[in-house]
Amino acid sequence: MGKKQAGIITDEVRELINEVARATASMAYIDGMGGNVNYFRAMESLLFNYKKLQALVADYEGYTRVEFQGKSKSIGSFSPSGGGNVYRTEDDILEELERDKVKAYHRTRARFEEIDRVISLFADRKEFHVVRLYYFGEDAQGEPRPADAQPYTWDDIAEELGRMGLVRDVKSARRWRNKIVNDMAVCMFGKPAAVAAGTFRKERASGRE
Template sequence: MQRKKEFITEEIKELINEVARVTASMAYIENAGGQINYFRAMESLLYNYKKLETLVADEEEYTKVELKERSKSIVVFSPSAGGERKTRDEVLEEMEKQRAILYQRTKARFDEVDRVVQLFKDRKEFHVIRMYYFGEDAKGNQREAGAPQYTWEDIASELSEMGLIRDAKSARRWRNKIVNDMAVCLFGKPAAVGVGTYRKKQEE
């Protein structure tokens, strides 16, 4: 049982590092001026949606802090605090508070993306999102770890058997449509302008 716990802890640590990059990118998108590729930004969030979901599922595991030390009686000096002495427990408490703040920020980011995902999950095009970004099959079942990513031909084949599409070109068109629509819901007016420009070019 202990061995399983250690595995989960290492997995969570890896997810924290990876998701931190994603949420930082999202914050940049929200505050940056100039041209932003909202389609690519939405894709990045969809690729990492399952990782975000796993990460925020266990707040206790996320906020747990491990402090490596040679002795349990370790005392930490903080020059920035005027030489104040801090015990191991005080240091751990501060680190846990910071991790809790980070968790709340990450959870808020996930909730924003999740609301959009839930809004679109009943659309027929969502099959492509499941297969291309989430690592699921056409019916929404999670595929085995390490399974190769679907190609557009694979996606078209499975969805064709369900009577939904005919070819890979149709699958890509579905992807473009739903990802653009999701980007508009998440990022608002700037993304809507970008999508409008993109669709106009497609029609010309």
């Protein structure tokens, strides 16, 4: 077996992995919480992290690259069942770490594909312009904005969409956001989110929200 090179994950990629883990962990959280979940906020978390997740799964090599700080050819590890130290080579440890990274990558990719399928269902709706502006950091045409650009405010969003003849004011832009995020949440999380969205809309209609 040839010698393997142990690469180093950059701080930027590590932070992306951590952020995506926090975002996609929302499914496990939801499963454990039953109906006591704000599905609208959970969907917003996925939308805010969608572009980061997209970039992360696009870089298979970066995601699965292994950090290794070992100095010696053989490293001792205690084996409870074996009754002593078991020595493994650096290559053995690297292979195990790489397998774990590959498994984690495929779990993350599966989560991304699930989110991506839901988002793609709404890409042709007029309200999707708000998603691009507010959650994705894009302009109204879906083009990336400069890295140092300030996030759009709701006044900015209303102005952008007003120039396109789509909305009249901030209230309309927010209403579009509420509608499309609730609809996405229903597709993402199913019946409990549908019930929550129905309650939300009734409260807004009655003036309580």
